[in-house]
Amino acid sequence: MATIASLNPRERLLMGPGPSTVPQRILQAIGAPTLGHLDPQYIEYLDETCQMLREVYQTENLLTFPVSGTGMAGMEAVVVNLVEPGDEVIVCINGVFGGRMKDNMERAGATVHALEVPWGETFSQEEIAAAVQKHPRAKLLGIVHAETSTGAHQDLTGLAEILHDAKMLLAVDAVTSLGGHELKVDAWGIDAVYSGTQKCLACPPGLSPVSFSPRAIEKMDARKSKVQSWYLDVSLLKNYYMGGAGRAYHHTAPINMVYALREALTIVLEEGLENRVARHREMHLLLRGGLERLGLEYIPQKSLYTLNCVSVPNGIDEAAIRRQLLTDYDIEIGGGLGIFAGKAWRIGLMGHSATRRNINTLLSAIERCLEIK
Amino acid sequence: MATIASLNPRERLLMGPGPSTVPQRILQAIGAPTLGHLDPQYIEYLDETCQMLREVYQTENLLTFPVSGTGMAGMEAVVVNLVEPGDEVIVCINGVFGGRMKDNMERAGATVHALEVPWGETFSQEEIAAAVQKHPRAKLLGIVHAETSTGAHQDLTGLAEILHDAKMLLAVDAVTSLGGHELKVDAWGIDAVYSGTQKCLACPPGLSPVSFSPRAIEKMDARKSKVQSWYLDVSLLKNYYMGGAGRAYHHTAPINMVYALREALTIVLEEGLENRVARHREMHLLLRGGLERLGLEYIPQKSLYTLNCVSVPNGIDEAAIRRQLLTDYDIEIGGGLGIFAGKAWRIGLMGHSATRRNINTLLSAIERCLEIK
Numbered sequence A, B: 001m002a003t004i005a006s007l008n009p010r011e012r013l014l015m016g017p018g019p020s021t022v023p024q025r026i027l028q029a030i031g032a033p034t035l036g037h038l039d040p041q042y043i044e045y046l047d048e049t050c051q052m053l054r055e056v057y058q059t060e061n062l063l064t065f066p067v068s069g070t071g072m073a074g075m076e077a078v079v080v081n082l083v084e085p086g087d088e089v090i091v092c093i094n095g096v097f098g099g100r101m102k103d104n105m106e107r108a109g110a111t112v113h114a115l116e117v118p119w120g121e122t123f124s125q126e127e128i129a130a131a132v133q134k135h136p137r138a139k140l141l142g143i144v145h146a147e148t149s150t151g152a153h154q155d156l157t158g159l160a161e162i163l164h165d166a167k168m169l170l171a172v173d174a175v176t177s178l179g180g181h182e183l184k185v186d187a188w189g190i191d192a193v194y195s196g197t198q199k200c201l202a203c204p205p206g207l208s209p210v211s212f213s214p215r216a217i218e219k220m221d222a223r224k225s226k227v228q229s230w231y232l233d234v235s236l237l238k239n240y241y242m243g244g245a246g247r248a249y250h251h252t253a254p255i256n257m258v259y260a261l262r263e264a265l266t267i268v269l270e271e272g273l274e275n276r277v278a279r280h281r282e283m284h285l286l287l288r289g290g291l292e293r294l295g296l297e298y299i300p301q302k303s304l305y306t307l308n309c310v311s312v313p314n315g316i317d318e319a320a321i322r323r324q325l326l327t328d329y330d331i332e333i334g335g336g337l338g339i340f341a342g343k344a345w346r347i348g349l350m351g352h353s354a355t356r357r358n359i360n361t362l363l364s365a366i367e368r369c370l371e372i373k
Helices: A024-030 A040-057 A071-082 A096-107 A125-134 A159-165 A214-221 A234-241 A255-271 A273-293 A318-329 A356-372 B024-030 B040-057 B071-082 B096-107 B125-134 B159-165 B214-221 B234-241 B255-271 B273-293 B318-329 B356-372
Strands: A063-067 A088-093 A111-116 A138-144 A169-173 A192-194 A208-212 A307-311 A344-348 B063-067 B088-093 B111-116 B138-144 B169-173 B192-194 B208-212 B307-311 B344-348
Touching: A024 A255, A040 A063, A040 A208, A040 A255, A063 A071, A063 A234, A063 A255, A071 A096, A071 A169, A071 A192, A071 A208, A071 A214, A071 A234, A088 A096, A088 A125, A096 A111, A096 A138, A096 A169, A111 A125, A125 A138, A125 A159, A138 A159, A159 A169, A169 A214, A208 A214, A255 A273, A255 B255, A273 A307, A273 A356, A318 A344, A318 A356, B024 B255, B040 B063, B040 B208, B040 B255, B063 B071, B063 B234, B063 B255, B071 B096, B071 B169, B071 B192, B071 B208, B071 B214, B071 B234, B088 B096, B088 B125, B096 B111, B096 B138, B096 B169, B111 B125, B125 B138, B125 B159, B138 B159, B159 B169, B169 B214, B208 B214, B255 B273, B273 B307, B273 B356, B318 B344, B318 B356
Parallel strands: A088 A111, A088 A138, A138 A169, A169 A192, B088 B111, B088 B138, B138 B169, B169 B192
Antiparallel strands: A063 A208, A192 A208, A307 A344, B063 B208, B192 B208, B307 B344
């Protein structure tokens, strides 16, 4: 065996599309002694974590828990549990993640009606109402709250009324909004939602918090076929996550990741949800002012606070700038994804990364890099 | 929000079916600063991790990497990539995990021929050859190397010859053997294998190391249908894990879990595979002697070193003893699973837990508990 050097990762400032910078408190929590997954002390930590997730999702949904995988596992959990082969669904596509939702739905056997607008734009209530009317057999609509590939911020209010009137469910991708944007699962009538830990919760990646409404549970309980994924089958998982005193073993949960998520949620609730959203908004406006002063233009019509997607000026090698930010300044930002590859930068302002100091540090580094080029 | 107490997990001695006790070195590694999943430094750590996984699996398989989920996600990854709807397969069932493999295969659309022996027993080459002859259209045989529910140790030598002659693939569950038992993926002709981090690698749970042979890749490349899981689709994953310089983003890998696995594999290779297996064997014999002196009988014909499954003596409330071990002695052992529930104890000797000191500590605690009852 060749000698392996000691682990010594650089302390990067993570201002890309995620992961975001993880605060020391959470890095300490993740390194706490591992308990067994059926240990009463661990079950208590898990229950506290699920309860805090409900608070952060602003929901009373009993079925709220962290899926043992990253955000994309959460997307798949929502899809495979709510979709049966032959179901018709509507998926709203305005970037990479809407496209992935469609792919996931098709793999689960759904007939997908794609509702598309150009990347960077969002969907109006009228467009969604028209699609619902056009596809009367559709059972579910999937939409991305925070499109990480474009930085577009989708307004979700009013959608549930349209969908529930048509006996449809509302499934939402909140990977880049949970903990950074207003997200009211119950008030907005969301039936299924998934997120990631490594964005605005400022936790390492590895878990995907999900929540299902009673309406969603009704659809799952009425399934005629088994969920195609054993690992993500909520009818089995709920015996562990909602099992009360007698927890049924399903799989060995990622104990230390749950420690980290519990600490992350504690920090979110200490700050307060409203304060936290206000901070993300304020930092976004500060960053936006700075980027626009440097001549950089935002791509989406309605930008997220948490993910700022700007056009790369003509003649600039965007990858070279990112490389320079990383090597000379230890700052990570993201490049464009999909059709924006080579044309956009994606700057995250999530959780612990969203501070005045970090924004100044980043802006001055970008300014230096752009001058030199 | 109700006040949440600081995270302060007890330092349990984990001698159940997993997780096993995690050494301080690994707990420190998991708490190192989070890097981005496309950061060149992280990619280097990931490549080193995959290379060490190859050494520990004793394979040259290029397609060797940690799936971003726990052991059961690894099982599902192997199944959904290698099985297409309508495929016939043979699954060997002698405990819970063979049964789960069958369930996974069926969810992937396979027609499963179950080859069963009583729990605690294992399969002979003759039995497997007969099953292969009986099912000439079968394309794959799944078998559990280390049946965590019974402690049975399956001999895998000679199976590949039988299967490959019949143009079949050999898929192996090595969750409780990797890093504790001899496991020679290439020499034994294994085509697909999965494991967990929280057993003999002494790492927290959260990743599932998998490896696929060139023969398995050929089968995957010839698929007519998309893999039903997007998250576990190896045709997409390999662009990230085997992508060379230009890594394609698939999902955000669990960075800090990979730090932990890298440290765990470093420790395994520092000890040396042969030494490590010899230690597990020696500790098993020591424990076995002690348990038998206490009048406890092993259930399986051929016991694993790493998981020791013994019958609970008549008249003993097994759960009460486990509770007492946990509360009075901070020692975790496991109860029986499936048909062994209430009838067996499962004592893990895995990784960092498999030491002389721990065995003495456990034996004397069990002795005290049995005297008092």
